[in-house]
Amino acid sequence: MRASPRFYLLVGIPGSGKSTYARRHLGQALRLSLDDLRLMLTGVAYDSRYESIVIGVGHAALDYMLSRAATWQRDILLDATNATRERRKHYLQLAERHGLPTVAVFLDCPLEMALARDRARPGGVGDEVVTRYFAQLQPPTAEEGFAELIHVTDCGA
Numbered sequence: 001m002r003a004s005p006r007f008y009l010l011v012g013i014p015g016s017g018k019s020t021y022a023r024r025h026l027g028q029a030l031r032l033s034l035d036d037l038r039l040m041l042t043g044v045a046y047d048s049r050y051e052s053i054v055i056g057v058g059h060a061a062l063d064y065m066l067s068r069a070a071t072w073q074r075d076i077l078l079d080a081t082n083a084t085r086e087r088r089k090h091y092l093q094l095a096e097r098h099g100l101p102t103v104a105v106f107l108d109c110p111l112e113m114a115l116a117r118d119r120a121r122p123g124g125v126g127d128e129v130v131t132r133y134f135a136q137l138q139p140p141t142a143e144e145g146f147a148e149l150i151h152v153t154d155c156g157a
């Protein structure tokens with residue numbers, strides 16, 4: 001096990017392969033998934049009326065996990081789209097406060113491939129949502145202050 005834990009911040013549009021990548025390559029990390037949290041709290045995959053609650057609970061849980069990571073000697077992973085710089089900045093600052101280096105993992109996925117994967121999976125979010133995220137996405141850059149930026153091309157294929 002690594003001596004000092006790291007914070008893995010996934011970045012990618014719906015269907016880009018974030019959760020699959022996390023399972024395959026970062027299985028050692030304690031994973032906080034906002035999608036799982038949505039389902040757990042509300043019983044549905046997504047409902048905009050509950051979004052502020054989901055984000056609030058997620059932030060509180062992440063804050064606690066980051067605060068305990070050194071004691072637990074475990075990496076922490078946030079599985080969410082994290083599509084905007086503003087959102088990522090918040091998490092970067094949180095990790096910094098707890099002394100953890102942040103590693104961004106960017107699932108760089110062409111729109112067509114994300115759409116195809118989303119259509120093929122049960123409970124996909126739909127073309128409109130995938131396309132909207134694709135338009136919003138601000139690819140992560142080194143200037144944001146990551147200790148490392150892992151660029152996964154072709155949605156991890």
Ligand SMILES: Nc1ncnc2c1ncn2[C@@H]1O[C@H](COP(=O)(O)OP(=O)(O)OP(=O)(O)O)[C@@H](O)[C@H]1O
Pocket residue numbers: 012013014015016017018019020021035080081117118120121125155156157
């Ligand atoms: N490397 C891969 N090769 C083939 N299929 C993949 C790969 N990665 C993911 N998939 C498939 O693509 C679909 C979307 O993957 P996944 O659920 O990991 O995406 P996601 O980014 O976590 O999406 P969301 O933001 O909606 O949670 C799934 O059906 C998954 O099985």
Ligand SMILES: [Mg+2]
Pocket residue numbers: 018019020035079
């Ligand atoms: Mg996922």
